[in-house]
Every structure is written in structure tokens, then in C-alpha cells.
Amino acid sequence: MGWLMDGLDTEAYDRIYSDRNLVGRIMAYFRPSRGRLVFVGLALAAAALSEFASQVVISKSLDAAGKSGSMAANLALLALAVAGFGVLEWLLNYARQYLTGRTVGETILQLRSDAFARALSHDLSFYDEQSSGRVVSRVTTDTEDFANVIGLVVDFLSQIILVVVFFSYLTTIDSRLSLLLLAMAPAAIVLALSFRGFARFVTRNAKRVTAQVNAHIQESIAGISVAKGFRRERFLYADFTRDNRLSYRFHLRRGVTMVLILPIVGIASGGGNGLLAWFGGSAVRDGQLSLGQWFLFMQAVGYFWWPLLNIASFWSQLQDGLAAAERIFSLIDREPKVRQTPDAGRAAGFGGEMKAEGRGVSIRFESVGFAYSSKEQVLDDFDLAIAAGEKLAIVGHTGAGKSSIIKLIARFYEFQRGRIEFGGRDIRSIPLEALRAKIGLVSQDPFLFPGTVLDNIRYAKPDSSDGEVEAAARSLGRGDWVDDLPGGLASPTGHRGSSISLGQRQLVSLARVLLKAPALFVLDEATSSVDPFTEAQIQEGLETLMRGRTAIVIAHRLSTVRFADRIIVLEKGRIVEEGSHESLLEGRGRYAELYDTYFRHQSLEWVEESGGR
Numbered sequence: 001m002g003w004l005m006d007g008l009d010t011e012a013y014d015r016i017y018s019d020r021n022l023v024g025r026i027m028a029y030f031r032p033s034r035g036r037l038v039f040v041g042l043a044l045a046a047a048a049l050s051e052f053a054s055q056v057v058i059s060k061s062l063d064a065a066g067k068s069g070s071m072a073a074n075l076a077l078l079a080l081a082v083a084g085f086g087v088l089e090w091l092l093n094y095a096r097q098y099l100t101g102r103t104v105g106e107t108i109l110q111l112r113s114d115a116f117a118r119a120l121s122h123d124l125s126f127y128d129e130q131s132s133g134r135v136v137s138r139v140t141t142d143t144e145d146f147a148n149v150i151g152l153v154v155d156f157l158s159q160i161i162l163v164v165v166f167f168s169y170l171t172t173i174d175s176r177l178s179l180l181l182l183a184m185a186p187a188a189i190v191l192a193l194s195f196r197g198f199a200r201f202v203t204r205n206a207k208r209v210t211a212q213v214n215a216h217i218q219e220s221i222a223g224i225s226v227a228k229g230f231r232r233e234r235f236l237y238a239d240f241t242r243d244n245r246l247s248y249r250f251h252l253r254r255g256v257t258m259v260l261i262l263p264i265v266g267i268a269s270g271g272g273n274g275l276l277a278w279f280g281g282s283a284v285r286d287g288q289l290s291l292g293q294w295f296l297f298m299q300a301v302g303y304f305w306w307p308l309l310n311i312a313s314f315w316s317q318l319q320d321g322l323a324a325a326e327r328i329f330s331l332i333d334r335e336p337k338v339r340q341t342p343d344a345g346r347a348a349g350f351g352g353e354m355k356a357e358g359r360g361v362s363i364r365f366e367s368v369g370f371a372y373s374s375k376e377q378v379l380d381d382f383d384l385a386i387a388a389g390e391k392l393a394i395v396g397h398t399g400a401g402k403s404s405i406i407k408l409i410a411r412f413y414e415f416q417r418g419r420i421e422f423g424g425r426d427i428r429s430i431p432l433e434a435l436r437a438k439i440g441l442v443s444q445d446p447f448l449f450p451g452t453v454l455d456n457i458r459y460a461k462p463d464s465s466d467g468e469v470e471a472a473a474r475s476l477g478r479g480d481w482v483d484d485l486p487g488g489l490a491s492p493t494g495h496r497g498s499s500i501s502l503g504q505r506q507l508v509s510l511a512r513v514l515l516k517a518p519a520l521f522v523l524d525e526a527t528s529s530v531d532p533f534t535e536a537q538i539q540e541g542l543e544t545l546m547r548g549r550t551a552i553v554i555a556h557r558l559s560t561v562r563f564a565d566r567i568i569v570l571e572k573g574r575i576v577e578e579g580s581h582e583s584l585l586e587g588r589g590r591y592a593e594l595y596d597t598y599f600r601h602q603s604l605e606w607v608e609e610s611g612g613r
Contacts, residue, residue, distance in 0.1 A: 015329070015333065017326050017329065019322070022322050022325055025325070026325060029107045029110060030103065030107055033103040033106060036099050037103060039095075039099055040096055040100055040103065040154065043092050043095045044096055044157060044158045044161055047089050047093050047096060047158065048161040048162040048165055049165060050088045050092060051085070051162060052162065052166060053085050054081075054082050054086060054089070055166075055296060055299050056169075057078055057081045058082060058295070059292035059293065059295055059296035060292060061079075062290075063291065063292035063293075096158075100150075100151065104150045105147075107147075108143050108144075108146065108147045111146070112140075112143045114332055115138060115139045115143065115328050115331055115332055116139050118331055118332045118334070119139060119331065121336055122334070123336050123337050123411075123413060124407070124412040124413060125337050125372070126334070126336070131218075131219060132215070132219075133212075133215025133217065133218035133219060134211040134214070135331070136214060137210060137211035137214045138327050138328055138331045141211075142207060142325075142328050143324070145207075145320060145321060146324040146325050146328065149321025149322075150321070152318070153321075166299075167181075169296075170297060173293050173296070173297060174280075174283065174288070174289060174293075174297070177276060177280060177283070177297065180275070180279065181276060202250075202253055202257045203254055203319050203320045204326065205254075206247075206250045206254040207323055207324065207327055209243075209246055209251075210247060212243055212246070213243050213247050216240055216243050217240070220239075276297075277298065280294050280297055337413070337414045338413065338432075339414065339428070340428050340429065340431065340432060341428045341429045360387075360388035360389035360390070360519055360548060360549045360550040361388055361422060361423045361519040361520050362386060362387055362421070362423060362424060362550070363386040363421065363550070364385045364386070364419075364420065365383055365384040365385075365408075365419075365420055366383060366418050366419045366420070367381045367382070367417065367418040368381075368382040368383075368415050368417065368419070368420060369381065369415065369416050369418055370382075370404060370413070370415040370416060370417075371416065377573065378401045378404045378573050379401055379404060379405075379408075379573040380573055381417075381418070382405075382418070382573060382574070382575075384568070386550060386552070389548055389550055390551075390565050391551040391564045391565045391566075392550075392551065392552050392564060392565070392568065393553045393561045393564035393567045393568070394552065394570055395554075395555070395567060395570070395591065396570035397571070400570040400571050401570055401572070401573040402524075402570055403524055404573075405570075406441070406524055406552065409422065409427070409439065409520070410435075410436060410439055410522070411427065411432055411435060411436070422435060422438075423438070423519075437518070438518055438519040439518050439519075439520045440460075440513035440518035440520065441513070441524065442509050442510055442513050442521075442523050443524045444525040446497065446505045446506050446508065446509035447497075448493045448496060448497030448508060450493065450494070450495060451492070452487075452490050452491060452492055453473075453489045453490070453491050453493060453508055454466065454489040456497075456508050457472060457473055457489070457515055458515070459512055460512045460515045460516040461516055464515060468515065469511075469515060470489060472512075472515035473507075475511075475514055476507055476538060476542075477507075481503075481504060481507050484504075485500065485504065493505075507538065510538060510542075518549070519550060520549070520550045520552070521546055521549055521551040522551075522552050522553075523552070523553045523555070525554050539563075543563055551564075561581060562581050564581070565580075566578060567580065567591065569584070569589075569591045569594065571590065576589075577589050577590050577591050
């Protein structure tokens, strides 16, 4: 089936589930609504009986029309009965659809919530491999497709109930014709059921390509400013056109596959109807059936064949829903790579250990091995001890492993070997929520949510008061930057902070961490993209607020390196030098080389020397 894939990539965490497994998982979501489902079943049965009764009444009216006597009065009563059964059927169907809508809505609400919760729980390695657009497609589009199929199943069941009722009545009219009708059913059913595996395959691929198109659109819009800056809109459109055409081909194959079965079943059903009409008409001619009974029989044939004709369409659409459920459950069932030990839930002593060390926290790496993939080892037998309250600066060339150390401490990624201790405990034995509550991370590229500056700072501590938020903001640079905002802390940030400057976004990000008051401050090149004036505002607040706390600083700025208690030089995942700024310069080793490359031009001595030339 390689030609059917047509260059479409599967997603690594996709799984293939059996029908039994899928149906069992789906039914588990409907279990809380089983009481309501009982009423849906009763409404289905009652509506089917009502429709059946109206057809019986019409049959009786045809027989009555051929008789003398009070024909007008009988026909009036029969007409009223048909109208009454029609109204009753409408009311029952309304009740059934209302209850079904409530049940399906609540089920999809829970399913979508579970899918989104699982998406949030995945570690960053998952999002390194999967685009956000594909994940969004599973949480939104696939759950919607699943909801549509549930409604289809309910309608199909109502038709099945009607068939059972009609067929039971037909056997009382003419058992020979009823058996002839029943003999035609297995061929249609076998044909439709044999079609389901192929239908699931093409439907699953159609959903994959839809997710691929969604991902491309989302990523293109997210990077539109870069694309416009480099005049790459035409190339973005070309890439989109390629994916869109791929989507067209896959959905065309799915459409052709889904309708292929209908003509075959339709031809078979037409032949069957012709045979039944012939034998039934002969029975009327010979006086074995009345005209009304023949009408009822042919009506029942229509009701009988409709679900059988629809079973192919039903199975194709059911496979659409099962493929959607399969993709959703694949997302839910994908296990995070970052795993805490079974006793991680018992963290009663964690806070006590933290208090015993003051406001800081000790960190220790013991023979840690880490790689993002099997192709490249980032850290190999890495050892590092950071004392509580120590300010550590990490320097090194790009790719040396500086940020990887931070990501391992925050448990964004899982290390493969060794041990990491946080506050004297194995980091794997600490609940992630408790661990990350102790860590304040400020990255090079600050992310702000839509809202106000106040909202974004309060994000770190939702229950904080306006006064606490303002105090955290004004602790940076004496608060001058707050006064520079057009609306103060009430200033809107816009999409991703586009309404304020990059330096102000970084200050908001820092204030957010300061409000959290963590035991460990982590600055991952947090001042590398701001102007010197903003950097001075940041430094003024940080030196005070980091006092007594542990701090790890990854920096390309001299100002953020000099105030560190210790500096380590990282190279290919190994510590090649460590010491204070002065001692490392005197050693004229790797740090001195980095200093001459990155830091010397930022020093006052260099500025004075340059000015004297």
C-alpha cells in the first residue's frame, strides 16, 4: 500500500487499535451517561413503534377504501390516527435528539479535556518531534469528527429497531416472502463488513494529511514576519500548495473508496426489490394478500433495505469516527519520557529540606549522561555540584550543553544515565509541580500571553494582589520601566507581546519570575537581546533579589558573568575550567579565549583603551 501513502509521513506515537479495544474505550467515556442512554434507547424504540403504527394505519385505510359502508367516517379516523402517530413520532425523536446531543456533548467535552491535558503533560522532547498544528488537529478536528459519528450511530440504531419491528410483523403476513427478503441480507452485510479495514486505512491517512496542512498553516502564520522580512511569501505559498494538493489526493481516494461500495449494494437491492414486487403482486392477484398488506409489505421492504444500503455508508463513516478516536487515544496513551519514581507523590519532606538550606537550594549532577537523540551525546558522565545560595555562571560556545543543563534541572527532558539531586533529594522522586514551583526560569525569548502587563506578571502567582504584582515589577530598575509603559501595568501586551518593546517583554518576564520568588533563579541568556540601558535596569534588581538564593546564569554579557561566585566553562558537554572571573583570566585558558571573543569589548578597560587610540 506504499502508493497510498504518497509521501505522507506517519507520526511516531500513532497506534493501531482493534475494533474491540476502540469500542471499549469509547464506551468507557459514555458510562457516566448510561442512565440518559437508557432513555435514548426507550425513545428510539417508541419512535420506531410509532412510525410502524402509522404505516399499519395507512395499510388498513387502503383495505377500508375498497369496502362499502361508513367509508368516509373510517377514513377520517384513520387520517387522524396517522397524524397523531406522526406528532408522537416527532416528539419522541426530538426527545431522543436532545438527550443524544447532551450525552455526546458531555462525552466530547471530557474526551477533548483528556486529550488537551495529555498534550500539556508531554515533555518538550514530544514537541521537538511533533508540530503544534498536528497536536491541535487531534484535540479539535478529530474530536469533532468523533462527535459526528456518534450521532450517525444513534440514527442507524433507530433504523435497525424499525427493521426488527417491521420484519416481525411481515412474518405474520407472509412467511414465504419474509424469508425471501431475509435471504438477501447476508450478502449486503458481508460486502459492507469486508470493506471496513480498507476504509479505516484511507480515512486514517486523510486525517494525517489534514493535520499536516493545519500544521503548515499554523507555522506559516506564526513566522509571517520573518517570511515577509526575507520576501519568502511565494515559497510559503508553494509549500502550502504542495501540501494542499497532497490533501486533495488523499481525500479524493477516501471519497472514491467510501462511495465505491454503494453502487454494488444498490444494484443488489434493486434486483431484490424487483423480485419481491413480482412475488408480492402475484400474491395480491391470487388473493393471498390484500392491497393494504401488499403496500405494508413493500413499505417494509424499503425500511428493511435502507439500513442495509446505508450499512456501507455507515461503516465508512464509522471508520471515520474510529480513525478519529484512534488518533485521539494515540495522543492520550503516549507516555511521557520524563518519568518520576513511584514515591514522587510523597513529597512531604521536600519543603522542609528547602527551608533547612535557607532560600536557596543545592543541586548535584552525578555521572549524568544525556542525549536528545541517539546520534549525538550532549552530556557524558557529567558531574557538577552547586551549593545552596551559590551564583553559578555557565559559559561556552554554542552547542556546548549549557541550556541542556537547565532543561534537565527543570525536568523538561529525561536524562539517560546518572543521578541529579535537587535540595538533597533524587530529582526523579520530587513531584514535577513541586519541583518547578522552586524554579524561576527566564529565557532569551520571553513569551507573553494576550492580556495586560499586570496579567502576564500575575501568571506566576494567580492569587497575588495588585500591590504584590506592582512591587515585583518595580523591583527592577526602580520601576522606571513601568512608568514608561503607556498605560502602566494595565498596558495591553498584544499578540505574543507585540505591543511593547523586546526589552519591556524581558522585564515583564523577569518580574513574573520575581513574583514567584523561587529558590533557584535560572537566567538563560536573559539579557543578551536587550539594550545596555535595559540590561542595567535588570542587573540592579537581580543582584538584590538573588541574594541568598541559588542562581544559574547562562550569559554572553560580561555584567551577568562578573557577579557570579563561580564560573564554569563548558565544552562538548564537559567542564574544562572553573573558578572566579579573575582567577580564570589569570589562567589564560579557555575562559580567557571566550572573554577575548565575547566579553572584552564590553569591559570598561577596553572602552578606555579604544578611546585613547
